[in-house]
Amino acid sequence: MKLYDLTQPIGINTPPWPTYEPLEVKYFKRLSTHRVNGQLIKTSNHVGTHLDGERHFWTAGRDIASIPLEDLVHEGVIVDLSDIGEYGIYTSKDITDRVEVKEGDILIIYTGFSKYAWYQPDADEEAYMIKHPGPTIEFAEWCKKMKIRWIGVDCGSADHPMNTVIRQLRPDLAEECDRVMREKYGKGLDDFFKPEHRQLMHTELFPHHIIHVENIGGDIEKILNRRMLIGCFPWRFVDGESSICRVVAFDLEG
Template sequence: MKIVDLSRELYHRTPSYPGHPPIIHGVWKTHEESFVDSGNVHGLASMFLSMADHGGTHIDAPRHFDRRGQSMGEYPLEKCIVPGICIDLRHVAPRAEITPADLEAAVKKAGVAVPKGGTVLLCTGHHARTFPRKEYSTDNSGVNVAATEWLARQGIVHFGIDSMRPGPDGKVNLLVHKACFDLDITHIESLCNLEALLGAGPFTFIGLPMKWRDGTASPIRAVAVFDI
């Protein structure tokens, strides 16, 4: 098989969603300190990590959209290993809305069907153009409510995008989140390297979340798997 990594690297002070706590990654104990603590037997280094559940490449739980929704620990793992396709939306301008017509045209150009029970990854080029500059957190294009409804009608369980939010910054993005709850789908944010999937055909998408009780989201290691 061939595996394409679609996950952002996590590191100290990785760009985080505006208003969310920063990602903190530091040394808890060095090999030398642990060696002394062990009575000079052997030293084992360790680090610590503090982050929001929406940090880095992550999947939103329905609980994020509405208090009645499933938490991340309850989200079905069957929806985390699904067939997928990637479509090219790099021509859509920064901050612009991706419409149903844009999606239809991109799927037609890709020459592959939207997989029922699967995912559609939206390559807007935003990560490649802006990360890690400040524009990464503000200038993304994204789907509007009508486009979200179009995706849901195709029978997907979620969609993914290479930016921090599924819709353009502002009211539209909030309404897209609400629509996801109403339509019983979710989305994956902060993907990267989607350009590597364009023209490659269908794949298996894997993005397993951590089992966080009451979690509103979870970081995932998102990958596309191709049979070769």
């Protein structure tokens, strides 16, 4: 069995999602004085590769500790959507034209924006967090129909960045996105994203137990458009709304 690690490395230089607290690490014991090294960490749950849990956007949702292993580890597909491009929109057809998706699958989406992640030679935090593609409500409805277990993305958010608070935080790039969309699709931001569907990948899907992992990375480029056994391994976190995690794809044929 061959293993593929789909997890970003994480450290104090890993950027959190905009407006969230970064990772802080310090030593409280050192070998020189205590004969042992010990560290303390302080972080939000939205740094590096992490699982957005139901309670992140749904008060009545399951905490991280309550998610069954059968939901976290299952067969699934990794689909290459890197041709969608900056500020692009992807649909369910973009997925099904490239891979076969079965009911109950895990779905990992490669946008190509992991090349801009903080640890890459072409690191670009602005592009990584703010310019990646994303879906509309059509895609969310398809995910519910297919009973997708969880979704993974190799960028800052499972939602289109301009369907999040980023649109208000960076009005300059919102204007740029609107221009790009009108040139490419003949429609602008307000046409794609209605106020009632803000952060739809969170608000629409979490009550249906369809959650997602953001900041997928690692070996993802080695297994595009393939079906594999996929596992997400967060903390068994009581009352956790989300959790930093490890994501692994298992090639059972070796």
